[in-house]
Amino acid sequence: MRIEIWADVVCPWAYIGKRRLDKALADWAGEPVKPIWRPFRIDPTAPVPATSHEGSTEDELLRDLGILGDRDDTEAAQACAVGPAATATQTPPVAEIAAAEGLGSTWGAAWRASSHDAHRLLALAHRHGGAELQHALAEAVMKAHFIEGRDISLAETLGQLAADAGFPEAAALLADGAADRQVKELLLIGRARGVATSPTLVVGDRALSGAQSPETVTRFLRDAAGQPHRRLPAEVERLRYADALLDKRDPLGALTLLQPLLAEHGDEPSVRLLAARAYFASAQLGRAATVLEELVTHAPDDSYARLLLGRTLTRQGRTEEAAVHLALAAAMTPEYAT
Structure with a gap:
């Protein structure tokens, strides 16, 4: 069974959602599940090069992450959310939740960074190494961004992360602009399919929005596994x-x-x-x-x-x-x- 993870690697709930998905898959006794990462952008206007978050207020950081909008509504919150009805004021601090998910006490992005090239890297990882390499690199990229304070918009950062994961040719591919059109098309496809939240899990025509609990993910997988999935040409x-x-x-x-x-x-x-x-x-x-x-x-x-x-x-x-x-x-x- 193929499960698509539509998510932005600069969305904190995407990282938390990945860890919860990993827990669900570790206990999953059904048919084999292949996770495939798809791009989503919560901050498409992020500057290149990245800018430091040092000195930013909490509200400014939340706006940069797409968690808090300029208006008092939930539209921006849906772009990066714990669940379909969540807002920034309805959940505990993200750092506390991240720590509870085993992501450590040192948490927080140091940079407002464009995730476009990181999405290119994940697309290339899947193309050249399959779902396992891509999933490992998704973990590495988000760890670099949220825990290690590294700038994931830099080619050097992405190249090193790829090399450490056993994908040394990624640096040259990124330099040549590989997967640029693929990522742009996938972003459009996600929009066409109605993906509006990072993360969103998709199996066939079924979707689960937000960083849901392992138990909720397991129920979603169980329900999806019982349905036929007919792929069109x-x-x-x-x-x-x-x-x-x-x-x-x-x-x-x-x-x-x-x-x-x-x-x-x-x-x-x-x-x-x-x-x-x-x-x-x-x-x-x-x-x-x-x-x-x-x-x-x-x-x-x-x-x-x-x-x-x-x-x-x-x-x-x-x-x-x-x-x-x-x-x-x-x-x-x-x-x-x-």
Whole structure:
């Protein structure tokens, strides 16, 4: 069974959640479980290079970690949380909980660091060494950040951690920009799948948000193990994720996921129509019009493509041409007349 851990390595609850997951897996008697780390960003604006937390107030640290928002609500807290309903004021100090989980009394990030390259390292670890190496490096990176006070945005830090874990080639791969696009795509896929909290455990279509207790994790695994997990072809999944991003009003993210499909399946009408919708939503009207004109030429009875073409031409100021397509769309599908 594959369990995905969507988490940010600079989120304290991700580290606590990992330790709780490890406890659950140590006592797990069911089918073998393969943990796979996926990227999440609680602080996407973290500066490069990192800045020191020295002299920061407690509230400033919490805001940097995504635990405390600028407003009095729970939205920011959900990005890095003990559970779906937790807020910073509802839980004991993180350091106390970390100590109770065996993470020692010396706790606290010394740096506000971008985690992007650390996520690249974890993606590369999985690609070159599998789940076991990746899981070990996730532990090493979070230990370096939260306990050892090291700057995990530095290439030297990540390279040394990888070498210590038996992955010496990681430094050169990171220097070459390896896994950059993969991490960016995975972040988009996580958003498309509705991942909103670090950590979130996902098995198939089931998800468990927050750093839950080992007992809760075990129940989650038991329930997930009893359900069939049918994986769709990768191309179909990618198309669905792009569609979901459009629904979340992220057309540029949708286009990012569509790029490989357009390159390999550029003649597929469903791919082209979704791309046209994304072009339209991102105000790339020329591209939208070009794709839609080709679609209605090959499929004159596609009322939705005609509707979208009419709307695109209207926004371009080509009202006479637009009227023809809008009228045809309404004739084929009357509800389009409203």
